[in-house]
Amino acid sequence: MTKTEAAPDFVLAPGAKVGIVAGGGSLPVEVAQGLAKHGYPPFVLLMEGEADRQQDLRRYEHGTLALEQIGSLIPTLKRHGVTHLVLAGEIKRRPRLTRIRPSLGLLAIVPTVIMALARGDDGLLKVVTRGLEKRGIKVIGAHEVVPELAAGEGTLTATGPKQSDWRDIEAARQAAKAIGALDIGQAAIAIGGRAIALEGIEGTQGLLERTRELRGHGRLAGKARGVLVKCAKPGQELRADLPSIGPQTVESAHAAGLAGIAVEAGRSLILEGPATIARANALGLFIVGLPAVEPMHG
Incomplete structure (x- = not known):
């Protein structure tokens, strides 16, 4: 198909738990299936109003999160024992900054998030990734955990x-x-x-x-x-x-x-x-x- 089964590239240590922030399209489903096949059943966080393959994703351990609740992302992941995170799928809209519920962890990064929003998509992704990694959750690419994609x-x-x-x-x-x-x-x-x-x-x-x-x-x-x-x-x-x-x-x-x-x-x-x-x-x-x-x- 697109690549030979590339299991030797698989990067996860035994006992790792992968979370998926699931947006729209088939990518979150394919990442979840690939992880389960490799022996790492994921925790799926369905982004409200974005994740459209709910039936396929709800068969795994899961929760839901509105974009405006982004402040509770890290506590939610920690509560479910997530060590690694994959951002998968499309997120079409921007969070409404006025509706974001403040939390201490979030207030610390809001200025950088606002600057990143002004810079465009990739700036925001880099800020989110750095913020998660500072708090002990390693961000990995879909292609790293499911190399056959x-x-x-x-x-x-x-x-x-x-x-x-x-x-x-x-x-x-x-x-x-x-x-x-x-x-x-x-x-x-x-x-x-x-x-x-x-x-x-x-x-x-x-x-x-x-x-x-x-x-x-x-x-x-x-x-x-x-x-x-x-x-x-x-x-x-x-x-x-x-x-x-x-x-x-x-x-x-x-x-x-x-x-x-x-x-x-x-x-x-x-x-x-x-x-x-x-x-x-x-x-x-x-x-x-x-x-x-x-x-x-x-």
């Missing part, structure tokens, strides 16, 4: 890129890295050797829909193929919010007339891996894992 290197599908697709891959990759450096997004699309659309706040799904609509635009009319590239932001906190693709990404890329998708090997997640690869094969799209171009951080 990480994209492998090379062509992962039956079809590979043509020579012209590699020009698109390079153009989109450079564009994705440029917007990543500004903490704007992680993805870009190139058609005919040049970047034509960049991911903004609307996410990858919105980017692909926009590209589908652009196909009728004069400059793109008649141009075939094109590639979506998703990359980690330069210097990104790799333990949270890694770029990911899934079956829906493949469907939308096909609807946008693209020939394929490229992600960074080892630094991107392929969700619902077998279904994603099978769907790409059925639609004739390629999925490629690119070698990472900067050293791993964190």
